[in-house]
Amino acid sequence: MHHLQFYFMLLGTKICLFFPLGGYWLSGTNLGNGEFYWASTGTAVIYSKWLPNQPDNAKLQDNDFKGENCIQWGIYNRSENAAWNDLECFHKLRYICEEHQYCS
């Protein structure tokens, strides 16, 4: 299992008060082949925590009706846990990176 996927399994709890408006970019995308993968490694997204009715690849005027291709992690209802949404990739959001730490 990809480390990032493991972290999100652990983080599937309430993270509400200090969550930034707009949430975070994960490195997940489906650009290119239609299936979601981690752009940082090219590996498939196995674990997911989509909001209800997501991903919806919404084709809106804002995205020239081209749909949504990047995974956003956000909170849409303060009573709900943070979850995923597919969103147009052009938005400027904070992002979460995976860092490898090595023990000596």
Ligand SMILES: [Ca+2]
């Ligand atoms: Ca969406």
